[in-house]
Ligand SMILES: Nc1ncnc2c1ncn2[C@@H]1O[C@H](COP(=O)(O)OP(=O)(O)OP(=O)(O)O)[C@@H](O)[C@H]1O
């Protein structure tokens with residue numbers, strides 16, 4: 001009588017999951033494997049015995065370590081100011097402090113040149129300047145574009161720290177220093193480590209800033225890789241550099257994974273109200289102002305250069321530089337960028353949504369694998385992904401088209417939006433599927449009529465993340481673009497110090513497009529939040 | 533039995549990643565129109581049993597008969613059962629009225645049994661029955677816990693289920709709301725004659741509401757009986773201490789408090 005019950009077949013779900021897994025495998029994992037198999041011992045020897053290899057390795061490590069230290073300290077202080085002190089206009093501060101995230105790293109490098117270079121603004125005004133080529137400039141430029149990312153990470157963590165622990169400590173008569181050492185630091189240890197690792201990975205794999213500022217002989221691994229793969233078209237050698245850059249990224253990835261293990265699941269019982277002590281407020285305003293200037297400086301410089309005729313000779317206002325860019329290839333490349341960014345954002349948001357639904361709401365051993373697969377791309381630097389795409393897809397018809405740029409961007413940026421959706425699904429009521437089943441509402445209908453409408457805010461955020469990053473990325477796409485499918489961000493490296501105006505114009509265009517996207521998304525989020 | 537609605541026969545379940553069984557050959561016959569409370573401590577298998585009855589989880593072995601028909605492998609949507617959870621599980625993107633009417637509208641469209649307006653009419657009547665008609669156009673996030681639970685109940689009621697399953701529906705509510713909800717559920721049972729299986733770990737709730745109580749411990753049934761049978765003759769030491777003594781303590785402290793007052 002107690003015959004075993006046969007399970008109802010779940011083949012639909014199984015096929016769907018494998019399809020998504022196959023897509024992710026094809027765009028993320030396979031290219032990397034194919035790249036690794038194409039590296040020859042000769043490539044490795046060439047790289048390791050190269051005349052600049054040792055110094056580049058050393059430079060990369062030093063510059064990145066120093067930049068990371070500065071970034072984490074500044075980001076932590078900034079986050080303290082905006083989450084722990086009752087300063088006014090927090091929204092505005094937040095917007096200003098993250099603005100540098102909306103332009104390419106290479107723009108920051110260029111801005112430093114324009115400001116502090118031999119023909120720069122500072123030299124012009126004061127007759128002297130700081131030595132911006134080499135370490136100083138590379139570190140400074142890296143700090144500029146990496147700071148907002150670390151700031152967002154830490155501010156998020158601080159905002160969600162439960163303050164009732166501190167009240168308990170106070171009631172128990174535990175001293176401030178002790179509380180800091182025993183409560184704040186342990187709570188912050190993992191986020192700080194995660195922020196440090198991801199900053200390190202981001203800076204060490206960036207070529208935009210060092211390309212502008214390395215001057216004579218200050219090579220880094222990323223600029224050597226750029227030279228080998230783009231200037232000399234030696235992809236095997238480029239791949240060897242890529243493997244070197246992959247290592248810190250993988251370490252950062254693992255650190256982040258471990259950092260997320262704990263800490264989640266706790267919710268805020270009591271949020272921080274912000275200290276009202278006058279001293280703290282003055283310090284916070286002063287520090288935020290300083291950081292805001294730091295953040296706005298490159299943008300101000302670009303706006304200035306873009307609208308005056310010829311600095312420093314003729315300061316009359318003009319729209320000529322914009323006209324020049326649009327007369328040339330600018331319009332076409334801007335269109336390319338918009339198409340790439342819009343399609344990447346749509347495809348990536350859809351893929352992220354479906355994958356997250358499968359891993360968060362259709363749990364099975366296969367889901368766990370799919371989850372790992374979806375977050376793996378976080379560990380792969382854009383340059384490495386780009387070179388792996390060249391080595392894998394060079395002879396396919398999609399090569400040299402916009403399609404491959406959409407593909408590489410989707411693969412490059414999918415992890416973060418995926419995780420946004422995954423977390424959002426995790427927070428939705430766990431019994432919704434059960435209710436749907438008893439009410440006769442199938443999975444697809446529930447997905448379409450219940451889960452999707454509840455995800456509009458998150459989807460908008462995912463869309464904006466993918467769009468903004470696609471607009472400003474210069475890493476993976478630099479290996480895959482030619483004169484027909486080039487995105488506008490890559491125009492920057494084709495100008496030099498003598499036509500700064502055009503760099504300024506391009507940077508401003510990217511910034512404006514990204515700001516419009518950000519504003520639109522804020523608007524959509526506000527509307528979808530108001531509806532409930 | 534003559535009037536058996538649901539026959540649960542020797543249901544056994546062990547979760548794949550678990551060493552012990554969650555249900556060990558559980559058998560019980562639920563009568564038509566009966567209110568059966570399932571009472572037991574945390575982890576004894578109550579929710580597992582409910583999910584198996586609803587068709588959300590397949591049992592390892594055993595049988596389920598609904599009106600004599602084998603439904604052991606029938607999909608949840610074909611069982612004519614509604615389920616109400618502790619945490620409401622409402623559709624937050626829909627208004628109260630849409631929450632209640634949505635599934636019924638689809639069903640009506642499928643078998644052309646009613647128009648959209650008729651379904652909405654019926655949904656409004658149910659909301660009125662449950663005392664929440666004024667919130668029909670509101671979104672769930674603006675309701676209190678007790679109101680949300682009424683929406684969840686209306687949402688299952690509209691499909692006219694043979695059996696309603698409750699998984700600790702009142703556990704997240706404050707005492708006053710909990711007492712109100714009891715009345716609401718008992719009224720529904722009376723009005724619609726729906727068979728109800730009601731999970732709780734609150735002895736008093738079980739005794740106040742149930743026709744029969746099924747006491748569980750550790751994946752098994754310890755005793756099934758009417759409240760007076762269980763108080764009069766607890767089947768074993770466990771039932772005596774978990775149910776009877778517990779209630780007696782409550783009564784003692786209550787009468788002490790009341791005695792002091794008057
Ligand atoms: N998905 C699952 N996987 C593995 N074990 C599970 C799962 N769900 C429940 N269990 C285990 O099965 C046993 C019975 O769980 P069940 O949820 O049915 O208990 P319960 O009586 O409803 O408890 P509570 O009063 O806490 O809700 C418990 O030991 C539980 O840990």
Ligand SMILES: [Mg+2]
Nearest residue numbers: 578579580699
């Ligand atoms: Mg339970």
